[in-house]
Amino acid sequence: MIDTVAGPARTTAAAVKAQALSLGFDLCGVARAHPLDPSALDKWLGAGWDAGLKYVRERREARLDPSLLLPGARSVIALAASYAPQPGEETPDGELIVARYARGRDYHNVVLKPARKLAAWLRSQGARVYCEVDTGAVMEKAWAQEAGLGWIGKNGCLIHERLGSWLLLGALVTDAELAPDSPHPDRCGDCIACMPACPTAAIPEPRFIDARRCLAYHTIEHRGPIPPELSSLAPGRVFGCDICQDVCPWNRRPRPGTLVQLRARPEQTALSLNDILALDTATAWARYEGTPLLRAGRDGLVRSALAVAPRPLSPAARELATRLLADPSEGVRIEARRALA
Ligand code: B12
Numbered sequence: 001m002i003d004t005v006a007g008p009a010r011t012t013a014a015a016v017k018a019q020a021l022s023l024g025f026d027l028c029g030v031a032r033a034h035p036l037d038p039s040a041l042d043k044w045l046g047a048g049w050d051a052g053l054k055y056v057r058e059r060r061e062a063r064l065d066p067s068l069l070l071p072g073a074r075s076v077i078a079l080a081a082s083y084a085p086q087p088g089e090e091t092p093d094g095e096l097i098v099a100r101y102a103r104g105r106d107y108h109n110v111v112l113k114p115a116r117k118l119a120a121w122l123r124s125q126g127a128r129v130y131c132e133v134d135t136g137a138v139m140e141k142a143w144a145q146e147a148g149l150g151w152i153g154k155n156g157c158l159i160h161e162r163l164g165s166w167l168l169l170g171a172l173v174t175d176a177e178l179a180p181d182s183p184h185p186d187r188c189g190d191c192i193a194c195m196p197a198c199p200t201a202a203i204p205e206p207r208f209i210d211a212r213r214c215l216a217y218h219t220i221e222h223r224g225p226i227p228p229e230l231s232s233l234a235p236g237r238v239f240g241c242d243i244c245q246d247v248c249p250w251n252r253r254p255r256p257g258t259l260v261q262l263r264a265r266p267e268q269t270a271l272s273l274n275d276i277l278a279l280d281t282a283t284a285w286a287r288y289e290g291t292p293l294l295r296a297g298r299d300g301l302v303r304s305a306l307a308v309a310p311r312p313l314s315p316a317a318r319e320l321a322t323r324l325l326a327d328p329s330e331g332v333r334i335e336a337r338r339a340l341a
């Protein structure tokens with residue numbers, strides 16, 4: 001593809017990609033900005049699979065049309081940073097398992113920082129840019145597939161042939177006209193390993209996740225008690241869930257990632273149940289500030305720990321849970337009652 005410069009900006013796709021890689025991203029691709037086919041998002045919302053996540057539903061139109069985020073949008077720059085394990089990395093002992101993406105620094109900041117630097121550089125080249133990571137109204141997986149970074153697997157995650165799906169995504173919308181890459185073909189083939197592996201049957205159809213049944217939703221996004229019929233199906237998954245990615249053949253030997261801040265820290269990988277049951281807000285902040293774990297807050301972590309704690313509780317855990325029957329948080333009180341029942 002010829003890399004041409006058009007519009008107001010003085011840059012090329014090749015220059016943007018070189019800049020993105022120098023900032024620590026593992027992958028960068030370009031798609032032409034256009035309105036997305038609304039059918040998949042509308043099907044997901046219509047079926048109630050969004051579990052009432054307000055931020056997705058409320059910004060439906062902007063999610064589907066990048067020109068509503070940036071008038072005159074011409075290109076979408078898709079970015080990915082890998083958090084694949086380092087060679088020889090092992091999961092330390094602990095009753096509570098943290099999802100892999102949450103074992104390092106908070107990716108919202110780690111990935112947003114270089115994305116903002118890339119946006120600033122593009123602006124210095126005369127382009128206008130919309131820049132958000134994760135929380136913005138951008139369908140990051142759809143753009144990543146269209147920009148050739150990988151394909152959306154049946155487990156609902158974007159997969160790269162050599163990096164697997166241990167990727168965090170970001171996307172910039174810009175008025176710079178950049179030579180687009182070709183969309184990535186699907187490589188799942190006949191495999192369906194992830195679908196029956198999901199313990200809570202949260203993948204009703206290939207590529208669609210029913211957040212109402214997904215442990216990632218319940219342990220990270222949701223406040224309040226977790227339906228016991230779900231939490232009992234994946235003991236120990238205290239923050240997020242990786243089961244549908246762990247079973248994926250493309251994740252068997254992924255190349256390790258570049259950004260050191262995303263590397264797993266042992267103290268954030270497997271947590272001690274008794275430590276979490278004894279957690280107060282000040283300790284939670286001191287221990288987990290700057291990590292994704294604080295997104296659930298002290299109440300969310302303690303609530304999830306009680307919900308997914310392997311049963312029966314040890315005598316020490318029972319004692320701690322008994323104290324939590326009088327906790328100020330209603331979600332914690334309810335889960336403490338259930339754990340002791
Ligand atoms: C809401 C949300 C969730 C929800 C819903 C998940 C989901 N798959 O939709 C919940 C809370 C359950 C969740 C869980 C997780 N999430 Co999340 N989540 C998001 C968020 C904020 C929006 C996703 C969204 O809009 N979903 C609605 C559906 C309809 O949209 P979509 O899946 O993108 O679908 C579009 C395309 O994929 C396409 N499409 C969909 N289906 C089909 C089918 C076919 C046949 C075709 C051709 C196209 C197609 O069309 C859709 C509309 O354009 C994104 C960030 C972002 N801004 O995009 C992160 C994001 C998807 N999450 C991420 C992560 C890391 C996770 C977890 C792995 C965390 C964890 N370990 O616990 C789990 C994974 C669960 C799973 N198996 O997907 C990463 C995924 C990285 C990757 N490799 O794909 C993202 C991109 C965040 C980021 N910035 O890196 N998440």
Ligand code: SF4
Pocket residue numbers: 197198199200201202203209213214215216240241242243244245
């Ligand atoms: S993250 Fe866990 S609960 Fe959610 S779809 Fe994957 S396996 Fe199922």
Ligand code: SF4
Pocket residue numbers: 153154155156187188191192193194195247248249250
């Ligand atoms: S487990 Fe199989 S079907 Fe599921 S995402 Fe991986 S390759 Fe695709």
